[in-house]
Amino acid sequence: MRTGALIVAALLLLAGCTADGGDDDGPVTLRFQSLAWQEESVQANKDLVEEWNATHSDVKVEYVQGSWSSVHDQLLTSFEGDEAPDIIHDASDDLADFAYGGYLADLTGLLPARLTSDIPQRSWETTTFGDGVYGVPFLQEPRVLVANATWLKRSGVRVPTPEHPWSWAEFRRITEQLSGDGKYGVAWPLKEPVSATLNLSLSAGGQLFHRGADGKVTVRFEAGDEVVPRTVHDQVGTDRSASPTTLGSGGSDTLPGFFGGRYAMVPLGFSYRQQIVQQAPEGFDWQVLPAPAGADGLAQGVSPQTLSVAEDSPHKKEAAAFIDFLLRPQNMVRLALGDWMLPTGTQALADPALHTAKDDWATGTALAEHLRPAPAQSVRGYAEWKDKVATPAFQEYYSGAIGLGELRERLEEDGNLVLARYQR
Amino acid sequence: MRTRPAARAGRAAQYTALLGYLVFLAFPFLWLLSVAFKPARELGSLHPTWIPEHPTLANFRQAFDEQPLLHAAFNSLIAAVGAAVIAVALATPMAYVMARRRTRLARAASGWVVVSQAFPFVLVIIPLFLVLKNLRLIDSVPGLVMVYVVWALPFALWMLVGYVRAVPVELEEAAAIDGAGRLRTLVSVTAPLLAPGIVATGLFAFVTAWNEFFFALVLLKTPEKQTLPVVLTHFIGTEGVADLGPLAAAAFLATLPSLVVFAIVQRRITGGMLAGAVKS
Numbered sequence A: 001m002r003t004g005a006l007i008v009a010a011l012l013l014l015a016g017c018t019a020d021g022g023d024d025d026g027p028v029t030l031r032f033q034s035l036a037w038q039e040e041s042v043q044a045n046k047d048l049v050e051e052w053n054a055t056h057s058d059v060k061v062e063y064v065q066g067s068w069s070s071v072h073d074q075l076l077t078s079f080e081g082d083e084a085p086d087i088i089h090d091a092s093d094d095l096a097d098f099a100y101g102g103y104l105a106d107l108t109g110l111l112p113a114r115l116t117s118d119i120p121q122r123s124w125e126t127t128t129f130g131d132g133v134y135g136v137p138f139l140q141e142p143r144v145l146v147a148n149a150t151w152l153k154r155s156g157v158r159v160p161t162p163e164h165p166w167s168w169a170e171f172r173r174i175t176e177q178l179s180g181d182g183k184y185g186v187a188w189p190l191k192e193p194v195s196a197t198l199n200l201s202l203s204a205g206g207q208l209f210h211r212g213a214d215g216k217v218t219v220r221f222e223a224g225d226e227v228v229p230r231t232v233h234d235q236v237g238t239d240r241s242a243s244p245t246t247l248g249s250g251g252s253d254t255l256p257g258f259f260g261g262r263y264a265m266v267p268l269g270f271s272y273r274q275q276i277v278q279q280a281p282e283g284f285d286w287q288v289l290p291a292p293a294g295a296d297g298l299a300q301g302v303s304p305q306t307l308s309v310a311e312d313s314p315h316k317k318e319a320a321a322f323i324d325f326l327l328r329p330q331n332m333v334r335l336a337l338g339d340w341m342l343p344t345g346t347q348a349l350a351d352p353a354l355h356t357a358k359d360d361w362a363t364g365t366a367l368a369e370h371l372r373p374a375p376a377q378s379v380r381g382y383a384e385w386k387d388k389v390a391t392p393a394f395q396e397y398y399s400g401a402i403g404l405g406e407l408r409e410r411l412e413e414d415g416n417l418v419l420a421r422y423q424r
Numbered sequence B: 001m002r003t004r005p006a007a008r009a010g011r012a013a014q015y016t017a018l019l020g021y022l023v024f025l026a027f028p029f030l031w032l033l034s035v036a037f038k039p040a041r042e043l044g045s046l047h048p049t050w051i052p053e054h055p056t057l058a059n060f061r062q063a064f065d066e067q068p069l070l071h072a073a074f075n076s077l078i079a080a081v082g083a084a085v086i087a088v089a090l091a092t093p094m095a096y097v098m099a100r101r102r103t104r105l106a107r108a109a110s111g112w113v114v115v116s117q118a119f120p121f122v123l124v125i126i127p128l129f130l131v132l133k134n135l136r137l138i139d140s141v142p143g144l145v146m147v148y149v150v151w152a153l154p155f156a157l158w159m160l161v162g163y164v165r166a167v168p169v170e171l172e173e174a175a176a177i178d179g180a181g182r183l184r185t186l187v188s189v190t191a192p193l194l195a196p197g198i199v200a201t202g203l204f205a206f207v208t209a210w211n212e213f214f215f216a217l218v219l220l221k222t223p224e225k226q227t228l229p230v231v232l233t234h235f236i237g238t239e240g241v242a243d244l245g246p247l248a249a250a251a252f253l254a255t256l257p258s259l260v261v262f263a264i265v266q267r268r269i270t271g272g273m274l275a276g277a278v279k280s
Helices: A002-014 A039-055 A068-080 A092-100 A113-118 A121-127 A149-155 A168-178 A193-204 A223-237 A251-259 A270-279 A316-326 A329-339 A358-370 A382-399 A404-422 B005-036 B058-066 B069-100 B104-116 B121-134 B141-166 B169-177 B182-211 B214-219 B228-235 B244-277
Strands: A028-034 A059-065 A087-091 A136-140 A143-148 A184-186 A209-211 A217-219 A263-269 A286-290 A300-302 A305-309 A371-373
Touching: A028 A039, A028 A316, A039 A059, A039 A316, A039 A329, A039 B058, A059 A316, A068 A087, A068 A092, A068 B121, A068 B214, A087 A092, A087 A316, A092 A121, A092 A305, A113 A316, A121 A136, A121 A305, A121 A371, A136 A329, A143 A149, A143 A193, A143 A270, A143 A358, A149 A168, A149 A263, A149 A286, A168 A184, A168 A223, A168 A263, A193 A223, A193 A300, A193 A382, A217 A404, A223 A382, A223 A404, A251 A263, A251 A270, A263 A270, A270 A286, A270 A358, A286 A358, A305 A316, A316 A329, A358 A371, A382 A404, B005 B244, B058 B069, B058 B228, B058 B244, B069 B104, B069 B141, B069 B182, B069 B228, B069 B244, B104 B141, B121 B141, B121 B214, B141 B182, B141 B214, B169 B182, B182 B244, B214 B228, B228 B244
Parallel strands: A028 A059, A028 A087, A184 A263, A300 A371
Antiparallel strands: A087 A305, A136 A305, A143 A263, A143 A286, A209 A217
16 A cells, blocks of 8 residues: 555656646546446446536546456556546455555545435445445346246246245255256356355355454354355255256356256346347246345345545545436436346335336345345455465365365365465 | 379378368357357357358447447557557667677577566556656557557567578678678668568567557557457456357457458468578
8 A cells, every 4th residue: 555655656746746636727527437338238328427418517527438357457557557537437346455555535425415325334335445435336236046937837846036035955956856858957157156155155144254353354164154055066966956067157158058948047147137138049938036045034245336436536526426426316227227237226226117027127126135245355365265265165166076074174274374364 | 193092191181180270270260250140049049050040240230339449440550550560670670680790799688588578468567557657658559559569579579580590691791792782781682581571570560469458458548549459348248248249240350450461461471481490
């Protein structure tokens, strides 16, 4: 942090402190880097920028297109060089290092009460690091089961609803019932096994990361943490009710098999519905089901998309005002529809457009109240723990190469060594 | 003249291997071509076909509607041509000196050229960013061209040194005996023999700059200045989910200039490669 500050100070000196300080007479120009990428979403963002510019002659916003695939490296370099956009679109699980590094502005006191009270506290927790709030969480998505509706009806199994979801044990039984003849009840796309496992484990009371009285975090793999991994492992290795070939795949890779009648269900993010609508064969009947529930009901972790302001922006107030405009309830609905996700704002979430049966919006909206901050996102060292310890350990466990005991040992022993380095 | 059966079988095996290699090389491009013309429903098919069942231009239309592909291609072209021309202009005289003057400095320079290839992008990007910022060359195509030149120069130099060494020094000595001065010898004797190597090196610098993504991503801020590889990533969303049809259509168009340039200068490159490979 100190190094970053020194670099910024040196650059300002070298650049002759030419940055405008906001006292110029001309209109202020803000750069808004958006990561919207789907056609409707890009259009919604551009339209909103246009509407802002049409009504705010003194503060102009310039739309800059960013990309999810490279946002972290690109932002890091921009921050170091004092060239970051004023308003930054990202996800809450990417903010910790930037927030602790002093690159993002603390939004406490900058945002209007309307916005702060509209978004639930549990969502604000995803962007709160230490004493500051470093982003506005605005879109999120639960992980759901996308099912072949015809297959389910034909099999006669009970179809779950948000009010009466399957338990994890029931889910396992049903996938076994649906399997056979080279077909599987479920295909788990677990290319990124850690976030999927940890987020779903909240339903079974899993926590994994435990913060002590001294503020230090340790990993403990307890009974609640075992439920989801054991279910997946047993579906693949014991019941043969989950396809072993999709464990290394991304969500999109499982869709051809799903459309082709090879898998009855695929656990996917809620926004995958857009791809399904586009790619499903004519007449293919699909539906969204809630993920199974455990001891803690339908709880699951999420890392919402966020809007932040760069610490070095000379126009923080104006940037916060633009964020407020962008996240007015009716605008948040437009952004949510464009991205096929759920808004965090309670007023936007109540909008009738998000409660329709079409494309199963209503099922997802009913799950919103159960979404919690992803368990690990504020833990320093999480990224290294995930890449070096947890990802290979979960992959080996799911493929049957190691047992639950060794999984626990690696997550805890190796994991705590990694975390300890970040908490000295 | 009759060929023996063993020789014929050997030749057949060679052609079979060559065909296999061509298929291996062509597969990604042909698949890209196939996907670019497929409607969304065919992309989700469990049994994909090479030839689209219902070919469509919708992916191309969507790609052009959503992203400024032509403008980005123009930016890429400026950066790639600029980098290729400057890299070749700098590397040719440097390579000549390094090849002809076997001094300690030349040997040290050759060693440094090889070592410099070992630095990964991520190691240099932040210092480079700060240097360019001080030079006020961030967010400018000339700044990007400068980076591409520096990035391409070591390998271009290494390539050209090989080509210069392949030009027999006796030819230059003969020209000198015939009364040609140093400049005349270089222009009339050495340069024509080096032409294939210069074309090959220029093509290498062009393709490197045309395809480059990370520097362009970090150094260019203004949307109007972004290059084609950066714009292509706008079709990719969270968790690697991609808008596959438009992405394939745009990527297919992005590969065309390299293919066209390669097709035009192909014969010269072949000549150049042979010239560089044969040591006198």
